[in-house]
Amino acid sequence: MSCIFCKIIDGQIPCFNILDDDKTLAFMDINPVAPGHALVVPKCHTPDIDDAPAEWLGPVMASVSRVAGAVRDELSPDGINVVQANGPGAKQSVFHIHFHVIPRHLGDNLTMNWDLQPGDMGEIGKLAERLRARIG
């Protein structure tokens, strides 16, 4: 198995887990573009949106909604973007479908093509704890 998100789902690689149910996993992005940046994935390997089995998309979007709600309630951003990339031209770098949940702040000047910058693991861990507790 070479997919990094499958390894995370399988427990072979650690993550800052914030939601774990039978069909989906949500965890913190370790190169966050904003504090609280999280990812939501299905627990089945599928590269992108046009390949994704319909029966997985419903549960994934339900988890995206729960994570976005926790981000809103816990971090009070000015807004939230849900972003999903398909293919290298869209800057997809991990080919296991995932939805980014990104807290936004007025004037943050975030563009949609970002470079990966490692975050502070202590800070990411603390935010994961707060969001996990909020999701319950």
Ligand code: AMP
């Ligand atoms: P994309 O560029 O849309 O494919 O996004 C992939 C995301 O996965 C990037 O934002 C990476 O920072 C993130 N990522 C890669 N490896 C890990 C990991 N081990 N744990 C958490 N996030 C990761």
Ligand code: ZN
């Ligand atoms: Zn995978």
